[in-house]
Amino acid sequence: MSSTTQHWNPAQYGKDARFVSDLGMPVVDLLSPQRGENILDLGCGDGALTAKLVELGCNVVGVDSSFEMIAAAKSLGLNARVMDGQALRFTHEFDAVFSNAALHWMKNPECVIAGVWRALKPGGRFVGEFGGCGNVTSIVTALESALSSRGKMVASPWFFPHPEEYKRLLEASGFEIKTLELIPRPTLLPGDVSGWLQTFAQPYISVLPAAQRLDFISEVVETLRPLLCDTKGDWKADYVRLRFATTKPNTAT
Numbered sequence: 001m002s003s004t005t006q007h008w009n010p011a012q013y014g015k016d017a018r019f020v021s022d023l024g025m026p027v028v029d030l031l032s033p034q035r036g037e038n039i040l041d042l043g044c045g046d047g048a049l050t051a052k053l054v055e056l057g058c059n060v061v062g063v064d065s066s067f068e069m070i071a072a073a074k075s076l077g078l079n080a081r082v083m084d085g086q087a088l089r090f091t092h093e094f095d096a097v098f099s100n101a102a103l104h105w106m107k108n109p110e111c112v113i114a115g116v117w118r119a120l121k122p123g124g125r126f127v128g129e130f131g132g133c134g135n136v137t138s139i140v141t142a143l144e145s146a147l148s149s150r151g152k153m154v155a156s157p158w159f160f161p162h163p164e165e166y167k168r169l170l171e172a173s174g175f176e177i178k179t180l181e182l183i184p185r186p187t188l189l190p191g192d193v194s195g196w197l198q199t200f201a202q203p204y205i206s207v208l209p210a211a212q213r214l215d216f217i218s219e220v221v222e223t224l225r226p227l228l229c230d231t232k233g234d235w236k237a238d239y240v241r242l243r244f245a246t247t248k249p250n251t252a253t
Contacts, residue, residue, distance in 0.1 A: 043102020047073030088115030099128035132242030
């Protein structure tokens with residue numbers, strides 16, 4: 001996870017975004033980790049899924065660009081390191097690279113994929129899920145509109161590719177695609193969307209003076225209420241995920 005204006009607070013993340021790792025188990029199942037395998041968890045966050053992989057008997061290294069999140073992962077006893085996912089420093093060390101809800105924060109996918117390729121042993125697997133084309137479109141539109149009315153504009157902090165685009169990137173590096181699909185997944189939030197905004201939309205919020213931020217968040221929440229909040233008062237973010245499984249050929253180096 002990385003962005004110059006995005007900062008990660010493990011306590012806030014646990015309160016407002018625990019659903020991210022809770023919903024990551026299908027990706028773990030797709031990985032099909034085997035006892036004794038060496039696995040890299042790319043964008044491990046606070047280590048919730050890293051710990052699951054360790055429980056399954058794997059030797060896991062977690063990397064994340066956030067010092068705070070890595071400290072939280074280390075507090076669980078995990079082998080976790082601060083590292084930019086766009087500049088991985090491994091060579092032929094892993095049987096698999098796993099990533100959940102992190103790759104969309106890495107806006108140079110060519111460098112990410114090249115680093116994953118180097119990190120994998122021949123025959124290794126690259127399996128993950130992240131935001132795809134159409135992810136949180138309603139939220140982004142509301143954020144951009146509210147900023148525009150204040151005379152501000154922010155480049156998207158995220159990389160949400162179309163499946164064909166990501167397929168081309170993977171194949172250009174030599175990966176063999178086993179599965180790659182775009183999955184609409186409206187996702188129940190623990191409260192209203194304000195917690196999501198404060199956790200994930202900091203690049204939009206931080207361009208405003210501190211005194212204006214609460215009003216800005218309130219305006220975005222009210223804009224989104226008819227779109228994302230149902231008659232029972234439950235909020236669902238308009239998530240669209242890109243889930244994939246690939247293999248580095250046995251003959252590759």
